[in-house]
Amino acid sequence: MPRSPAVARTLPSLRRALGDLRARRATVALVPTMGALHDGHIKLVQHAKRRASKVVVSIFVNPTQFAPHEDFGSYPRTWKADLAKLAAERVDLVWNPGVGTMYPPNFATRILPEGPATENLEDRFRPHFFGGVATVVGKLFTQCRPDIAVFGQKDYQQLKVVTRMAADLDLGVKVIGVPTVRERDGLAMSSRNVYLTPEQRAVAPVLHRTMKEAAKRLRNGDDLKAVIADGGRTIESAGFTLDYFEARHAETLAPILSIQDGPVRLLVAAKIGTTRLIDNIGI
Ligand code: AMP
Numbered sequence: 001m002p003r004s005p006a007v008a009r010t011l012p013s014l015r016r017a018l019g020d021l022r023a024r025r026a027t028v029a030l031v032p033t034m035g036a037l038h039d040g041h042i043k044l045v046q047h048a049k050r051r052a053s054k055v056v057v058s059i060f061v062n063p064t065q066f067a068p069h070e071d072f073g074s075y076p077r078t079w080k081a082d083l084a085k086l087a088a089e090r091v092d093l094v095w096n097p098g099v100g101t102m103y104p105p106n107f108a109t110r111i112l113p114e115g116p117a118t119e120n121l122e123d124r125f126r127p128h129f130f131g132g133v134a135t136v137v138g139k140l141f142t143q144c145r146p147d148i149a150v151f152g153q154k155d156y157q158q159l160k161v162v163t164r165m166a167a168d169l170d171l172g173v174k175v176i177g178v179p180t181v182r183e184r185d186g187l188a189m190s191s192r193n194v195y196l197t198p199e200q201r202a203v204a205p206v207l208h209r210t211m212k213e214a215a216k217r218l219r220n221g222d223d224l225k226a227v228i229a230d231g232g233r234t235i236e237s238a239g240f241t242l243d244y245f246e247a248r249h250a251e252t253l254a255p256i257l258s259i260q261d262g263p264v265r266l267l268v269a270a271k272i273g274t275t276r277l278i279d280n281i282g283i
Contacts, residue, residue, distance in 0.1 A: 002087040005057075007094045010101060014143060017093050018056075027052040030146035030173075032137060035059040036076035036191035037085050040181035044150045045089045047178050051148055057086055058095040058140055060102060065132030076191055095144060102139065111135045111169075116160035119253040121267055122278070123157075125243050133158055134165050141171045149173050154180040154188050156267060156280040160253060180279070182208065188279045195275040203272060206238040207279045210245070211266045215283040218247070218259050231268075240270035250282060259283065 008014040021028060029052035031044045048055045059082060066072035079096075086094060110131055117123055117130040141149065149166070151159045163175040180188050186208035187193065187201075196204060214231045218224060224247055232245045249256050250263040267280040 002090060004083055004087045005091045005094050007083075007096055009096055009098065011097075011143065014095055014097075018144065021054045021056075021092055026054040027147045028054045028056060028144070030140065030144045030149045031055065031057045032140050032149065032151070033057060033059055034061045034075065034191065035082050036078050036194075037082045038181075038189045038191065040152055040154060040189040042085060042089060043181045044152060044178050045086070045091060047176065048148070048150045049089070051150070051176065052146075054092045055089075056093045056095055056144055056146065057091050058097075058144070060095075060097055060136070060140075062102070062132060062136040063099060064103070064135060065126075065129050067126065067128050070126075071192075071195075076194055095140075102136065109135075111138045111165065113161050113165055115164050116157060116253045117164075119157070119248070121157050121244060121246065121248070121253065122269065125269065130158070130161050134161060137162050138165060138169065138171070141166065141173050146173055148176055150176050150178060152180060153177045153280070154190070155278070156265060157253060160251070180281075186212075188277075190277065192275055192277070195273075197273065200239075200272045200275065203238050203240075204277060206235060206240070207268050207270065207277060208281070210234045211268060211279065211281045214245075214247075214266055215281060218264070218283050224256070224258055231266075235268065235270055240272050243269040243271065243276070245270075247283075 006017050008017045029048035031048050033041050061075050063072050111134040113130050113134040159177045166173045166175050182188055185205040187205045210231045214227050217227045232242050236242050245268045247264050250265040264283045269278045
């Protein structure tokens with residue numbers, strides 16, 4: 001069996017471990033996660049391995065990006081299985097701080113991103129979310145000082161927010177986005193897919209199917225407004241409550257009127273039962 005990676009849970013032990021890793025002028029890649037690891041996360045790790053000589057994976061379920069009514073308490077936590085998967089990928093270090101280490105008493109500073117973080121997509125439905133993400137990712141970057149950081153395109157707006165933040169704050173980290181890993185039927189892998197009942201799981205691939213169909217129609221020159229309206233209806237008639245289904249500029253995330261305003265990204269968020277799923281594709 002592959003050897004378990006080193007695990008750091010306190011800042012002094014993180015610093016010691018990073019010092020050891022960097023001793024031979026290694027380049028370091030960081031892969032931030034909230035655990036409950038699936039093949040999408042593992043793809044990020046494999047990407048990181050190709051781009052840097054040492055790979056650090058953080059596992060931290062960040063309370064500040066959840067609203068009080070959201071699933072922080074029930075978010076899946078699968079530490080042993082996660083560690084075994086990271087051992088199999090020969091990850092060098094796992095950074096697994098407790099909430100009190102990340103947010104000690106009297107913690108009172110936040111990063112409030114704008115630009116892609118305020119384009120009326122996720123931010124409209126989760127107004128607390130990007131402040132929580134930017135603050136924790138900012139901390140992870142300053143704690144680990146990686147050369148590169150690897151994120152999934154699955155969380156497309158988040159990828160744009162983090163990329164902007166790293167540049168704006170001169171954090172010296174190159175942010176890399178990795179394409180979404182999907183189940184065979186097209187459903188984007190997500191730690192939250194375990195919440196789906198078998199019936200909901202059977203319906204869930206409609207999100208990806210609808211985006212693919214919309215992308216095809218747009219490429220064929222169909223009217224953007226009509227394509228988006230049809231897609232929204234398809235998703236709702238499958239049993240989802242739609243938060244948004246939109247075509248946006250792939251870089252700025254600003255609204256567009258036609259695909260000539262592109263490059264274009266289709267983004268969707270919808271709820272089935274109590275589970276909220278997000279996805280996106282390029283066209
Ligand atoms: P999470 O643990 O859900 O916060 O995700 C940690 C990282 O994994 C984020 O950068 C996500 O975008 C990425 N990720 C999650 N699901 C996938 C997927 N299906 N394919 C690729 N990356 C993913």
